[in-house]
Amino acid sequence: MAFDNRKPSSKLTFEDAVEIQRRIKRGEYLNRIAADYDVNPGRISEIKTGKTFAGSEASAH
Template identity: 60%
Template structure:
């Protein structure tokens, strides 16, 4: 049997800003992750500041 498993999408800084905007508007992390085709842990890393720590300020327009 052949596998169709592909690596997940790799998030960019611009994606991280969009993640913050969507999260601040009340969207669930798992739904945000699904729309980017990434593991929910990747979205959580953005929101915890482990990846793209400056994206929160950019999303808030600070």
């Protein structure tokens, strides 16, 4: 079966979230950021909206 060798998505850290916020501010596409971190674009959206990693946007300055 093709799915037997799949690895789970990466776990993001607060430091990752700060860098992701910086990349969002630079205008990078969420799906491209997600691909770089091997996560679903929804995880990047949650960081962007503050649903996860609260405070990462303020730390990205």
